[in-house]
Amino acid sequence: MPLLRAKGVVLRNRPLGEADRLVTCFTLEHGKLSGVAKGAGKLRSRFGSSLQPLSLIRLMLFGKETRSLYRIDHTDILTSFQTLRDDWEKLRPALYAVDLVDALLAEADPQPRVFALLEQLLTSLSDGRTVHIDVWLRAFEARLLTLVGYRPLLDSCAICHRPAADPGALSPRVGGYVCPTCEPRVSDAHRLSPATWRLLARLTTLPWEAATRLSLSTEQRQDLQRMLHALLNEHVRKEVKSYRFLGEPADIREGM
Numbered sequence: 001m002p003l004l005r006a007k008g009v010v011l012r013n014r015p016l017g018e019a020d021r022l023v024t025c026f027t028l029e030h031g032k033l034s035g036v037a038k039g040a041g042k043l044r045s046r047f048g049s050s051l052q053p054l055s056l057i058r059l060m061l062f063g064k065e066t067r068s069l070y071r072i073d074h075t076d077i078l079t080s081f082q083t084l085r086d087d088w089e090k091l092r093p094a095l096y097a098v099d100l101v102d103a104l105l106a107e108a109d110p111q112p113r114v115f116a117l118l119e120q121l122l123t124s125l126s127d128g129r130t131v132h133i134d135v136w137l138r139a140f141e142a143r144l145l146t147l148v149g150y151r152p153l154l155d156s157c158a159i160c161h162r163p164a165a166d167p168g169a170l171s172p173r174v175g176g177y178v179c180p181t182c183e184p185r186v187s188d189a190h191r192l193s194p195a196t197w198r199l200l201a202r203l204t205t206l207p208w209e210a211a212t213r214l215s216l217s218t219e220q221r222q223d224l225q226r227m228l229h230a231l232l233n234e235h236v237r238k239e240v241k242s243y244r245f246l247g248e249p250a251d252i253r254e255g256m
């Protein structure tokens with residue numbers, strides 16, 4: 001039984017029988033992996049509380065090569081991110097971010113730059129002001145698309161490859177700009193203002209610190225949220241259910 005050591009963010013935690021938990025982590029070293037945490041479902045279990053979603057932990061895993069499930073044996077909390085759980089305004093974008101990473105990435109596919117991006121977002125949400133949440137989320141989504149290889153093609157038409165020019169539309173299905181000639185061939189073309197267009201292009205490569213300094217109009221916020229959601233939706237392996245918590249009134253948490 002090989003032993004793995006990893007640093008990871010807990011993405012999901014489900015009951016397994018009466019006392020155990022099935023936990024999915026996104027680890028820096030080994031990518032996304034799932035394991036059984038024996039006894040972690042017991043009341044007041046320290047081990048169990050370290051495995052709450054969003055926690056940044058060090059963990060030790062045992063596993064067999066022929067089975068996809070590991071046994072999570074030991075954990076140390078590096079950052080609990082408890083501030084996120086205590087504030088619904090911060091919790092919902094944080095849960096959305098871990099769900100999105102979970103839905104985009106395959107198991108056992110290490111993505112250290114995605115790991116750094118997620119850690120950066122959770123840290124900013126935890127320490128920063130809620131006024132920046134929208135722009136952080138859009139920067140996170142756009143950078144995530146780039147890092148997992150789905151950066152939208154914005155410089156030239158995704159169908160005929162002519163250089164992009166105004167006016168143009170964005171088609172999430174073809175993954176980028178479509179020129180006026182090609183636009184009738186796609187059913188999901190969205191018109192964006194030139195300013196929103198430039199913002200989208202910037203967000204895909206913008207350093208994290210610079211994102212905080214961006215200021216977006218209400219229309220740009222809505223357009224970017226809609227477009228990035230549509231672009232990501234083309235690549236997720238399952239529905240990102242927590243997306244509906246974004247922009248929803250606070251009383252929706254009763255249903256979680």
Ligand SMILES: [Zn+2]
Pocket residue numbers: 157158159160161162178179180181182183
């Ligand atoms: Zn074209």
